[in-house]
Amino acid sequence: MGEWVRELIEQSGYLGVAFLMLAETVFPPIPSEVIMSLAGLQAAKGSLSLVGVILCGTAGAMLGNVFWYLLARALGLQRFKPLIDRFGRWLTMDWAEVERGEKWFRTHGAAFVFFGRLMPTIRSLVSIPAGLLRMSLSRFLFWSTLGTLGWTTLLATAGYVLGQRYTMVDEYIGPASTAIIILLVLWYFWRVLTWRPSR
Template sequence: MGDWIIRLIDQSGYLGVGFLMFLETVFPPIPSELIMPLGGVAAAQGRMSLTLAIAAGTAGAMLGNIVWYLAARALGHDRLRPIIRRYGKWLTLNWKEVERAHDWFERHGIAFVLLGRLIPTVRSLVSIPAGLLDMRFRNFVIASTIGTGLWTTFLAVAGYKLRENFADIDQVLSPISNGVIVVLVVAYGWRLLTHKVEPDA
């Protein structure tokens, strides 16, 4: 996959960076931890502008973020109820918890989305609760753009500074990503064991 990403960025420049970051947001197995540092390396070699590479990566990722948000918003808060009723045990949710999450999101949704964009693994999933819980589109775009911009800037600047040693970035971030996955799996397992499905869920 790495060779394909390198070739696409070499051949397509900013468009390639934006397209890859869009794919990374829609299909998380494609790593931004590789895409944006390669954009930074290209900028260090004089083949791109660092600022424009960051802008292209942020724009591509934001397009993917919006796709997920709109898909979740189309499903909607109200249509979620029969899904919770049927699969609440496996989702470890009941309807009262969904309502509480909805209220919490109205107060803290902007911070949740902004900070969530900075956490490996989680960052690609943030759009779904934002859409399902009816976060205002304007607030979603603002918070997502800030968080995504910070993430792409960090990765691109790291690639720009490290150049041929850009793979060191993944060596640092990969354990963090794996740690986040472990925490999510353990949390889900605990919820599955302890969660009680209410009759009206």
């Protein structure tokens, strides 16, 4: 798969980087750490510029982020109320918790979006709560772009510096992504076992 990504970037340049990051965000077939580290490698070879790679990767990812945000916002949280009322235990929440979450998000939503974009696995999910909880589009765009820019800069720069050893990026970030998934699964089961409806 890495070879296919490399070929697409070599043939399509900046457009290929943007397309791959858009595809990764909408339907993650290829990890962003592979895409951006390979793009950074191409910049190190001189066929692309590092700044151009970072900007195009960020732009592609943000198109995908906005897609999920607008979709979640169009759906709206109220549509899920019957499901939450009926399957609260398995969703590990009731409507009172959702309302508390809305209040928390109004205060801390910017930090959630920014730091969420810098975390493997979680970064792909950030747009959905932001859209469902109706975070303003301007705030979402600002903090999401800032976080996404930080992530793409980190990966592309790592690929640029490491050169042919770019696979080290995935070797480090891959286990971190797996660890986050395991922690989320454990947290979910703990919530199911200990969950009680709000009084």
